[in-house]
Amino acid sequence: MRPQTKRLGDVIPAPALVVPEPAVTFTISPETAVSAPPAAAAVAAGLGSLADDGPVRLQLTDTDGLGPEGYRLEITASGVSLRAAEPAGLFWGVQTLRQLAAGDGVLPGGVIEDRPRFAYRGAMLDLARHFFTPAEIKAHVDLLVQFKINHLHLHLTDDQGWRLEIPGWPRLTETGGGPGTGCDGAGPGFLTLAEYSDVVAYAAQRFVTVVPEIDMPGHVNAALVAYPELTADGQPVPPRTDAEVGYSSLVAGKEETYAFVEAVLKTVADATPGPYLHIGGDECLSTSAEDYRTFLARVLPLPGKYGKRAVGWHEIAAADLPEGTVVQYWRPEEQNPAVDAAAAAGREVIMSPADRVYLDMKYDASTPIGLDWAGLVPVERAYDWDPARRLPGVPEESVLGVAAPLWSETLRGPADVQFLTFPRLPAVAEVGWSPQERRSWASFRERVAAFGPRWEAAGVAYFRSPEIDWPAS
Numbered sequence: 001m002r003p004q005t006k007r008l009g010d011v012i013p014a015p016a017l018v019v020p021e022p023a024v025t026f027t028i029s030p031e032t033a034v035s036a037p038p039a040a041a042a043v044a045a046g047l048g049s050l051a052d053d054g055p056v057r058l059q060l061t062d063t064d065g066l067g068p069e070g071y072r073l074e075i076t077a078s079g080v081s082l083r084a085a086e087p088a089g090l091f092w093g094v095q096t097l098r099q100l101a102a103g104d105g106v107l108p109g110g111v112i113e114d115r116p117r118f119a120y121r122g123a124m125l126d127l128a129r130h131f132f133t134p135a136e137i138k139a140h141v142d143l144l145v146q147f148k149i150n151h152l153h154l155h156l157t158d159d160q161g162w163r164l165e166i167p168g169w170p171r172l173t174e175t176g177g178g179p180g181t182g183c184d185g186a187g188p189g190f191l192t193l194a195e196y197s198d199v200v201a202y203a204a205q206r207f208v209t210v211v212p213e214i215d216m217p218g219h220v221n222a223a224l225v226a227y228p229e230l231t232a233d234g235q236p237v238p239p240r241t242d243a244e245v246g247y248s249s250l251v252a253g254k255e256e257t258y259a260f261v262e263a264v265l266k267t268v269a270d271a272t273p274g275p276y277l278h279i280g281g282d283e284c285l286s287t288s289a290e291d292y293r294t295f296l297a298r299v300l301p302l303p304g305k306y307g308k309r310a311v312g313w314h315e316i317a318a319a320d321l322p323e324g325t326v327v328q329y330w331r332p333e334e335q336n337p338a339v340d341a342a343a344a345a346g347r348e349v350i351m352s353p354a355d356r357v358y359l360d361m362k363y364d365a366s367t368p369i370g371l372d373w374a375g376l377v378p379v380e381r382a383y384d385w386d387p388a389r390r391l392p393g394v395p396e397e398s399v400l401g402v403a404a405p406l407w408s409e410t411l412r413g414p415a416d417v418q419f420l421t422f423p424r425l426p427a428v429a430e431v432g433w434s435p436q437e438r439r440s441w442a443s444f445r446e447r448v449a450a451f452g453p454r455w456e457a458a459g460v461a462y463f464r465s466p467e468i469d470w471p472a473s
């Protein structure tokens, strides 16, 4: 027998429980017969050959409290049993199996019982500063799900562009998605509603919920360019392609504002099957504190009116938050009394501290793209923190999850996305999925090294961080 080089625990994110049976292996190949329940046949695609029965068996059954995303995987000398209560659990279990099978198809024996620490494990892509096509977004989803990321937040609008068709408001995408939009005018394009729905469906088939963001009342220059009646004096404003923030605002005291906002949010809610609608709310430096609160008092109830939960960047904690509102914390500071107070009032928090999980921060001083306003974020920094200990008043029970935003001011295509995302996103995915006591940088660093050759083979432009001993390529 060939020496066993793989270990059952060599998975990212680290599973909750791993019980290896080191003497045992089972080898899977494209010819191996794989059975799956009809409701979950798609999750097994490509694993082997789908059959009514066979040595690899996927089953939907009660899994003793592993939850809607949990799974139990048993690898013996005669085959594989993967069980989950829901199709999502089978899908995540299949991701584990694929990682273990990588290369030679040899699966190390033993049992894994796994379930996520947090329900929300997200990545954000900024389509406003640079547009990415439906095909590029889908390819990105395929890379994210390998690490059990289950939410894709799309930042659809900002000063430099408007990237979603809104019926009745054609100039939003005519001017906001046309040639010359995006940072440096280098990222034009927009999604039609049909394309958006197609991306949402593609993600949903992979158990990823799309969270659309319409940023307001700030970050709205593209909307003001398209519809000058939304500006304070009704006069047109010029388009902008620089990376400044905080200069644009919807007007809290104008009824036109709310007609516009309601039309947009209704359209987006109707096109989005997922439970969340992100209304932005960040960096409103040219909106007075009073206007900000007036605006949010009108707008925060709208997602609920259309059947969604409102999500907003944490500045919204300055307003009264309807029940169910989710607060996304993004600043590098270690304190935020308003977010603490929101948590104390029962609101859930998504943790996205910029100094840990902003994928647009440079890895080190030599990183050619990205920003550094929150400092450098090497892989260890992205890995080595605990979301339940980040803000003093936001305990584990208040943390809905973790999300890694990727702002696109300096990005010019999918290779740039991949370079900043890998290997940091796998680090964040483990922060969101694995029990804190199962995590260690020393172990992660070893496990992530194995992905270098896989990303190379797949043409993924990852960063060969010097923090990791990559195998020779």
Ligand code: TNX
Residues within 6 Å of the ligand: 245, 282, 283, 313, 330, 358, 360, 371, 407, 408, 409
């Ligand atoms: C801050 S983070 C922003 C974005 C920028 C980002 C760049 C947040 C909610 N707002 O407008 O793109 O910094 O890192």
